[in-house]
Amino acid sequence: MNVTIAVDCMGGDHGPSVTVPAVCEYLKRSARTQIVLVGRPEAIEPLLSAAPPDVRGRVRLQAASEVVGMDEPPANAMRNKKDSSMRVAINLVKSGDAQAAVSAGNTGALMAISRFVLKTLPGVDRPAIASILPSMRGCTYVLDLGANVDCTAEHLLQFGIMGASLVAAVEHIDRPTVGLLNIGEEDIKGNEVAKRAAELLRSSGLNFFGNVEGNDIFKGTTNVVVCDGFVGNVALKASEGLAQMMGTFLREEFQRSLLTKAMALLAAPVLKRFKGRVDHRRYNGAALVGLRGVVVKSHGSADAYAFEQAIARAAEAAGNRLLERITERMGAREEAV
Amino acid sequence: MNVTIAVDCMGGDHGPSVTVPAVCEYLKRSARTQIVLVGRPEAIEPLLSAAPPDVRGRVRLQAASEVVGMDEPPANAMRNKKDSSMRVAINLVKSGDAQAAVSAGNTGALMAISRFVLKTLPGVDRPAIASILPSMRGCTYVLDLGANVDCTAEHLLQFGIMGASLVAAVEHIDRPTVGLLNIGEEDIKGNEVAKRAAELLRSSGLNFFGNVEGNDIFKGTTNVVVCDGFVGNVALKASEGLAQMMGTFLREEFQRSLLTKAMALLAAPVLKRFKGRVDHRRYNGAALVGLRGVVVKSHGSADAYAFEQAIARAAEAAGNRLLERITERMGAREEAV
Missing domain, CATH: 3.40.718.10 (Isopropylmalate Dehydrogenase)
Incomplete structure (x- = not known):
C-alpha cells in the first residue's frame, strides 16, 4: 500500500528527539510509505542527517511555527494555534496530501482539532x-x-x-x-x-x-x-x-x-x-475513529520504538480502507432502517 | 473485643470443607471470638472432630436445612429458601445473637436477603x-x-x-x-x-x-x-x-x-x-455496608486461608463499631442540613 502519513513531530513529552528517529526506523522497514514531518524545521532537520538516502527521499518537511502544550486547554489550542504542528498535520489529511496523521500531543486538543477540521463520517x-x-x-x-x-x-x-x-x-x-x-x-x-x-x-x-x-x-x-x-x-x-x-x-x-x-x-x-x-x-x-480521516494518538511518553508502532497502525488503517469500511457499514445500517 | 460471628458454612464453591477449617484456624489466633456455624450438622460436625477443646468450646452449631445455589436467582433464594444457611446466618445478626455474618455464597442473594432482613441504617x-x-x-x-x-x-x-x-x-x-x-x-x-x-x-x-x-x-x-x-x-x-x-x-x-x-x-x-x-x-x-448489621462476602472460590481473612475482617468491623460510626456520620450530616 502506498500511503502518506503526516507526523506531528513536536507533540509528546520528548518531541522531535523521539518522533524523527521513529519515522526513520519505520521508513526503513516500510518501503512504500511516505512521511510528512510537521514542525519546526530547525528542530527536525538536524535529526535527519544520519538517515540513509532512501529514507531521506521519502520524507518531506512541512513547517509549522507553533506547538500545542501537553496541558493546554483544547479550546485554546483550537482558537489560538492555527499554525501548530498538530493542526497542520491534520490539515494535510483534510487536503488529501496525507492519508493519516499521527501525534503524541495532548489528547483533548487532538480530538477537538480533528473533529473541527475533518468532521465526522456520515452516520457517526x-x-x-x-x-x-x-x-x-x-x-x-x-x-x-x-x-x-x-x-x-x-x-x-x-x-x-x-x-x-x-x-x-x-x-x-x-x-x-x-x-x-x-x-x-x-x-x-x-x-x-x-x-x-x-x-x-x-x-x-x-x-x-x-x-x-x-x-x-x-x-x-x-x-x-x-x-x-x-x-x-x-x-x-x-x-x-x-x-x-x-x-x-x-x-x-x-x-x-x-x-x-x-x-x-x-x-x-x-x-x-x-x-x-x-x-x-x-x-x-x-x-x-469516526472522523473523515485517519488520526492516531501516541502515548505522550512514548519512546521511538513505541511511536513507531503508532505510525505502523496509522499506515495499516489508512492503507486498508478504514474510512470506507466504516462508511459502508454505516450505510448498510441506514438502508436497513 | 468479644464478638460472635455467624458463618454460613454451606456457601461458596467448596462449602464446609473450606469454611469449617477456616473457622478453626481463625479461632486459634483470636481468643475472644465466638462463632456460630450455620448449615447442615451432618456436613459440619465431622470437620470439627480434630479441633482443639478451646476452639470447640467457642463454636456452636445452628442447623439450617437449605443451601442457596451459587447461580440461583436472588428472588428465588429470598422467597423459597427461608431455612437456607445464608438466611439463618443473617437472622442471627438481626436477632442480636451474632454481631456479624460471613458468607461465600451468591452475592446477589446475600445482598437481597441482608437488605430484606436487616434493613438499611438511617440516612442510607x-x-x-x-x-x-x-x-x-x-x-x-x-x-x-x-x-x-x-x-x-x-x-x-x-x-x-x-x-x-x-x-x-x-x-x-x-x-x-x-x-x-x-x-x-x-x-x-x-x-x-x-x-x-x-x-x-x-x-x-x-x-x-x-x-x-x-x-x-x-x-x-x-x-x-x-x-x-x-x-x-x-x-x-x-x-x-x-x-x-x-x-x-x-x-x-x-x-x-x-x-x-x-x-x-x-x-x-x-x-x-x-x-x-x-x-x-x-x-x-x-x-x-449500609445495613443494620455487619455482613461480609467472601469470594466464592476462596480457600481456607482466604475465608479466614474474611472472618477476620468481619470481626474487626463488628468489634470496632462499624455501624455506630456510619450512623454517627450520617446523623452529623442530617443535623448540618
Whole structure:
C-alpha cells in the first residue's frame, strides 16, 4: 500500500528527539510509505542527517511555527494555534496530501482539532478513541477510552461498528467479534443503556458476542470491547496502575539482597521475555475513529520504538480502507432502517 | 473485643470443607471470638472432630436445612429458601445473637436477603459492596463494587461516608482519605453525576482528597475510592483479568525450557514473595455496608486461608463499631442540613 502519513513531530513529552528517529526506523522497514514531518524545521532537520538516502527521499518537511502544550486547554489550542504542528498535520489529511496523521500531543486538543477540521463520517454522532490492550490471545481493541462520557445505546452501537471496522483494517480479521462491556450480577445485569445497546448490537449485522466483563478484555474473549468513555478510561487506567504495581513489586523482590540480585541476573532472559509480552509500548497507537480521516494518538511518553508502532497502525488503517469500511457499514445500517 | 460471628458454612464453591477449617484456624489466633456455624450438622460436625477443646468450646452449631445455589436467582433464594444457611446466618445478626455474618455464597442473594432482613441504617438509601485491593502503600477500599448501577451524586456521597467508616473500623485509620473515581481529560472532567458528587463530598466533613483516576487505586493515593457500581465492577474485574494474564505469562516464560525451569526453581523464594504481595486471598472479604448489621462476602472460590481473612475482617468491623460510626456520620450530616 502506498500511503502518506503526516507526523506531528513536536507533540509528546520528548518531541522531535523521539518522533524523527521513529519515522526513520519505520521508513526503513516500510518501503512504500511516505512521511510528512510537521514542525519546526530547525528542530527536525538536524535529526535527519544520519538517515540513509532512501529514507531521506521519502520524507518531506512541512513547517509549522507553533506547538500545542501537553496541558493546554483544547479550546485554546483550537482558537489560538492555527499554525501548530498538530493542526497542520491534520490539515494535510483534510487536503488529501496525507492519508493519516499521527501525534503524541495532548489528547483533548487532538480530538477537538480533528473533529473541527475533518468532521465526522456520515452516520457517526461522536468519534471515539480506540486503544489496544494485550490479551491471552493477542490483543483487544477497546473503545471508547475517554472521549465520550454519558453515552447513549446508539453511541455504543456506533462504537461497535467503528471498532469492528478498525480491527478488520489493522489486524486483517474478517468478521471481528464484538463484546459489550457489562457487569455480571444476575439481578442487575447492567444499566438501562447497556441493555438497550445489547439489543441494537444484536440486530446490527456485526459479529456480536454478547455481554463481556472486565476480565474478558485480558482473556481476549472478543476482538472488540465496546463501552462508555468513562468506564473505558477507568478500566484502562486501573489496568495501567496494576501492571505498574506488579512490575514494581517484582523488581523490589529481586532487589532485596545480594542473593536475589544474583537470581535476577540469572533469570534476566526469562524476565525480559516476560516484560516483552506485557510491554505497553507494543500496543501504542490509539485510533480516533469516526472522523473523515485517519488520526492516531501516541502515548505522550512514548519512546521511538513505541511511536513507531503508532505510525505502523496509522499506515495499516489508512492503507486498508478504514474510512470506507466504516462508511459502508454505516450505510448498510441506514438502508436497513 | 468479644464478638460472635455467624458463618454460613454451606456457601461458596467448596462449602464446609473450606469454611469449617477456616473457622478453626481463625479461632486459634483470636481468643475472644465466638462463632456460630450455620448449615447442615451432618456436613459440619465431622470437620470439627480434630479441633482443639478451646476452639470447640467457642463454636456452636445452628442447623439450617437449605443451601442457596451459587447461580440461583436472588428472588428465588429470598422467597423459597427461608431455612437456607445464608438466611439463618443473617437472622442471627438481626436477632442480636451474632454481631456479624460471613458468607461465600451468591452475592446477589446475600445482598437481597441482608437488605430484606436487616434493613438499611438511617440516612442510607442503598447499601454498597466495599472490596479491598492491594496498593503500593498497603490497600485501598473501593466501593461500590457492583450492587448499584446508575448512582446519583447523593449515593456516591453516602458510599464515601460508609467507606471511610469501614476503613476507620477495620484498618484503625483515624481520618481515612476519600477519593472520587473520575477521568482525567481536561475538557471532559467526568460526567455530571461525578461533578455534583465532588461538591457534596467536599462539603461533607470527610477527609476528601478530590478526584482520583483508575491507576490511583493501585498507587494507594487514597484509603477509600468511591464510584458507581458499574464502573467499580468493571475496574475490579479488569484488574483481576490483567493480574491473571500477567501471572500466566510469567509462568509460561519460566516453563519454556529445561533451563528456564531450573531458573524458576532457583528464583522460587523470590517469586513466592512476589506472589504473596499480590495474593488476592489476603484481600478477601468484601463488606456489605449500609445495613443494620455487619455482613461480609467472601469470594466464592476462596480457600481456607482466604475465608479466614474474611472472618477476620468481619470481626474487626463488628468489634470496632462499624455501624455506630456510619450512623454517627450520617446523623452529623442530617443535623448540618
